[in-house]
């Protein structure tokens with residue numbers, strides 16, 4: 001399988017503060033990776049770094065086999081990356097169609113493919129009927145789906161989704177899961193607080209705390225590692241709590 005992301009010895013932070021240190025990660029095409037961790041674990045910081053929004057402080061990142069060493073290499077990589085930030089900005093007076101077009105244009109989707117790609121992305125998230133509606137008039141769940149459309153437009157090879165199911169109702173969450181399952185030859189990284197999302201769609205799971213990975217492997221192994229004295233409503237939840245407890249993790253520190 002083609003390697004989509006390769007991260008070695010990643011260090012990241014804000015000012016003098018280190019938030020991620022010594023992180024190694026490899027993600028192949030066809031993998032959906034669920035990123036779990038308590039508030040402040042560094043999930044958003046990692047996604048922003050993979051999205052090439054913030055250059056690493058230390059270590060290296062390769063996207064599709066190309067090292068990201070300059071703004072130019074980052075710009076080229078971004079053509080293959082779809083990124084839904086946790087709080088994405090939008091122009092309230094844009095229609096859904098215009099907003100997704102704009103994001104496709106920013107990602108340098110070839111002009112002649114933009115219209116068909118935008119329509120496909122909007123249909124995939126079930127907003128076909130709302131495509132002419134103004135962004136400001138969308139409900140929270142619709143807004144999130146419009147955001148997901150911006151992340152998948154143009155068939156990127158790496159899709160980074162920061163808490164994509166927040167605000168979705170149960171039916172929309174199920175639709176989101178079936179959308180993710182349809183991706184082929186794509187690497188998806190999904191940050192979430194919902195362990196059910198991970199068990200439903202992820203082939204790999206990473207448990208992150210204080211900027212380090214406490215566990216990386218398949219969800220079955222994390223569930224099998226669960227200690228019976230840890231709280232949780234499912235083996236995977238207990239496995240997650242066990243990984244945190246073994247790593248000495250608590251809440252945001």
Ligand SMILES: Nc1ncnc2c1ncn2[C@@H]1O[C@H](COP(=O)(O)OP(=O)(O)OP(=O)(O)O)[C@@H](O)[C@H]1O
Pocket residue numbers: 014019037038039040041042043044045046252253
């Ligand atoms: N712009 C910033 N400036 C300074 N510190 C920041 C900034 N953004 C995040 N941090 C800090 O970095 C750490 C990691 O934050 P991050 O948002 O990556 O965590 P997270 O795992 O995504 O959390 P959550 O689950 O709450 O979204 C936190 O301690 C946070 O306070």
